[in-house]
Amino acid sequence: MSFIIDVKGLTKVFKEVTAVDDLSFSVPKGEVYGFLGQNGAGKSTTIRMLLTLIQPTSGSVSILGKDLLHHRKEVLRQTGAIIEKPDLYKYLTALENISIMARLSGVRLTKQELLRQLERVGLAERATSKVKTFSQGMKQRLGIACALVNNPQLIILDEPTNGLDPQGIADVRNLILSLSKDEGKTIFVSSHLLSEIEVMADSMLIIDKGKKVAEGKAEDLLHPSDTLVQLETANDAETKKLLLQNRWSTYLQNGNGILLKMHRAEVPALNTFLVQNGVEVFSLRSKHSLEDYFLSLTTANQHVDTYPN
Amino acid sequence: MWTLTRIELFKIFKKSRTYIAFAAIGAIIILIQLAMYSDGESYLEFMLGNINTAFEIEGNKLNGYFVFYLILHTLLVHVPLLICLVAGDAVAGEANMGTLRLLVTKPISRTGLILSKFLASSIYTLLLLTFMAVLGLGVSVALFGVSDLMVQKSDMFILLDKTDVLWRYAAAYGFAALSMITVAAVAFLFSVFADNSIGPIIAAMSVVIVATILTTMDIPIFNALKPYLFTNHMLNWKGFFDNPVDLREVLKSAGILVLHIILFVSLAVYFFRKKDVLS
Secondary structure, eight states: OOEEEEEEEEEEEETTEEEEEEEEEEEETTOEEEEEOOTTSSHHHHHHHHTTSSOOSEEEEEETTEETTTSHHHHHHTEEEEOSSOOOOTTSBHHHHHHHHHHHTTOOOOHHHHHHHHHHTTOGGGTTSBGGGOOHHHHHHHHHHHHHTTOOSEEEEESTTTTOOHHHHHHHHHHHHHHHHTTOOEEEEEESOHHHHHTTOSEEEEEETTEEEEEEEHHHHTOGGGEEEEEEESOHHHHHHHHHTSGGGGGBOSSSSEEEEEOGGGHHHHHHHHHHTTOOEEEEEEEEHHHHHHHHHHHHTOOOOOOOO | OHHHHHHHHHHHHHSTTHHHHHHHHHHHHHHHHHHHHHHHHHHHHHHHTTHHHHOOOOSOSSOHHHHHHHHHHHHHHHHHHHHHHHHTTTTHHHHHHTHHHHHHTSSSOHHHHHHHHHHHHHHHHHHHHHHHHIIIIIHHHHHHOOOOEEEEOSSOEEEEOGGGTHHHHHHHHHHHHHHHHHHHHHHHHHHHHOSSSHHHHHHHHHHHHHHHHHHHOOOHHHHHHGGGOHHHHHGGGGGGGSSSOOHHHHHHHHHHHHHHHHHHHHHHHHHHHHOOOOO
């Protein structure tokens, strides 16, 4: 398998804070690669190192088979990116912005070609409007058009759906999938939402406090056999006793309430069993164990101070 | 490099703040010209003082060359502040808008990027000075005509023949350009360290003001510093209006200004190449 990004032992220390700690991962060619972590986990710092915005304290980055440090220009010529929010020149029009980005990327496109790029993200009609009049979603789409203007092999998107409405999120998601499936681009996309990454990514990497927590194929990490089912019934003690008397007992997990770990395909059968045995079910919620794990990561470091009146 | 510089110039001239300096200079020049047109003789009488009673000076003293000299004298003290507006914004303004990270992720070298920005700031400075020269000299000559130029020095008046004036203005323009590019280089260096343009603009203005004060104060401890202060050399454009011109002194000052530009720009390149772009 060929890798588009190959990172080894990447570390960044800001004064006394280690933002990224000995991070290693490989991004396969042609895939959508999800990069997950809570806010402050080190995602943006990692992405900035991949794009030469900041210098690593140690470690190596190879992109498109070339060492980033020594072949910076060649690598960036094949790369398109949006880092955090797509900041563009607000006092310029959409067409002027994309034209500048094309020239900076080393490509010369005619006005018609630039308009086609804007058309791809639904902004052709606003080509001559100044960016300061655009909504957040339009800016995001223009940012994506600018990132794609040099027809890059690798596209790096840092939280591309931040600040978008549901329709905007769906549009960006569809564009990412289309770029990967139809055009064979490799897309490295970061997010702090597992739900967002799991619908797009072929592979994923989870980091916490700058360290790798999990990496692998999405289908392996999100395998349906790891589905957790949380039950709430009229009488939890009686229900638990009932479940222990038959095949469901093997799925029962320790802890408060009723929690079962099973293959996702078996969830309807459990529901039928409960109904047939007259159990009054208030709620049956299934979620992937990785989601639980990821949630624990994202909430572990958050606390709210409360003050007495 | 030229492509990058053209892009930078395009961005500079698309910003409305760019035209503040042109508008300010245009307004000051026109105000001075109108003031001299309506009451220039009184100003001349005040300036000449006892000279008028001791000597009889023939010809058109209030001519276009004289008015432009007056304009230069007034403006070249304040133009640095206007130049700081653009040079101080060159990198810090991009950091503030978030576009600096866009630029740095493009396949262009950081050195090329920073040099093209400085080149664009320098071209802007030259255009501003050209505007000042065309409006100041052109309109003054049209309004007041040409005659011999009378220049007031600290202890004497120098009378320059009208045929001997234009080359002096051209040379003074070149020297003033060098002085102003030095100021642009100071603002530019500060711009590399900041994430908004207000900081470097104020810092560069402060440096110019403090150094100018040190230059003008005649105190022994400051006198020792003066040869190293760029502000001490910036005003040597006036040397072209001495008779004869002390070319050695003027070229020495020009050389020192060039060295300052090289130093400030080299530092800007060095720090920008090492800078972590976090904004």
